[in-house]
Amino acid sequence: MNLLLLEPEDIVDAGRAIVRGRRLTHVQDVHKAEVGDTLRVGNLNGLLGEARIIRLEKDELELGYEVSQEPPAALPVTVLLALPRPKMLKRTFQTLATMGVKRIVLMNTFRVEKSFWQSPWLKPEAIREQLVLGLEQGRDTVLPEVILEKRFKPFVEDRLPAMSEDMRKLVAHPVGDGECPRAINEPTVLAIGPEGGFIPYEIERLVEYGFECVHLGPRILRVETAVPALLSRLFG
Numbered sequence: 001m002n003l004l005l006l007e008p009e010d011i012v013d014a015g016r017a018i019v020r021g022r023r024l025t026h027v028q029d030v031h032k033a034e035v036g037d038t039l040r041v042g043n044l045n046g047l048l049g050e051a052r053i054i055r056l057e058k059d060e061l062e063l064g065y066e067v068s069q070e071p072p073a074a075l076p077v078t079v080l081l082a083l084p085r086p087k088m089l090k091r092t093f094q095t096l097a098t099m100g101v102k103r104i105v106l107m108n109t110f111r112v113e114k115s116f117w118q119s120p121w122l123k124p125e126a127i128r129e130q131l132v133l134g135l136e137q138g139r140d141t142v143l144p145e146v147i148l149e150k151r152f153k154p155f156v157e158d159r160l161p162a163m164s165e166d167m168r169k170l171v172a173h174p175v176g177d178g179e180c181p182r183a184i185n186e187p188t189v190l191a192i193g194p195e196g197g198f199i200p201y202e203i204e205r206l207v208e209y210g211f212e213c214v215h216l217g218p219r220i221l222r223v224e225t226a227v228p229a230l231l232s233r234l235f236g
């Protein structure tokens with residue numbers, strides 16, 4: 001936790017907050033902080049700053065704090081992610097939030113296991129928990145938006161064109177036509193496939209809707225590795 005993210009309900013007064021639960025335990029056990037120490041804090045969806053520990057008890061941490069810094073710039077990307085298995089999904093949510101992605105579309109594809117859509121990790125509070133962990137890691141405050149698209153064809157035909165208008169469109173595919181470009185730093189929609197990859201029909205539809213099919217070389221990466229590799233390469 002490189003940033004203590006303050007939720008609206010933590011704030012008891014202007015510049016004063018009380019924190020309990022996981023974040024308190026982390027400050028006690030990992031930071032081993034004491035009264036008078038300073039911590040990096042941020043208001044959820046707001047500014048960053050510093051806090052001083054005023055009171056530290058077994059079940060409560062009281063902070064006096066000031067915020068004035070903007071959070072880091074968001075990456076100009078919408079990530080379309082074929083729904084991965086729950087364990088991978090949790091880690092990938094954290095990575096996406098840490099790296100500054102602000103719009104994530106979880107989509108169905110032929111090789112996504114149907115049962116993954118029933119996962120408790122898709123409940124809004126579970127998604128939020130993973131995103132907050134990612135923001136704390138990356139010292140960011142702005143929660144990404146997450147959209148669930150449970151049907152590939154209606155999503156690609158009806159909603160994706162408006163969502164991707166005036167954006168570069170890339171689909172990562174190990175047998176893509178060209179090398180994934182570097183440091184493009186332009187508004188982009190990036191599609192990443194499921195464990196078994198996209199089927200030819202899905203690649204054809206995406207290409208039909210303006211996607212370039214790109215690869216990262218001959219090594220096949222797990223989704224959780226492909227995500228940071230692609231983002232680092234595209235947004236250097």
Ligand code: SAM
Nearest residue numbers: 172173174192193196197215216219220221226
């Ligand atoms: N056997 C699958 C295939 O050939 O597509 C492997 C799927 S891979 C585990 C999951 C996703 O990560 C892929 O659909 C792709 O989006 C991305 N990916 C993994 N390795 C890649 C590479 N070398 N180039 C481009 N994308 C890659």
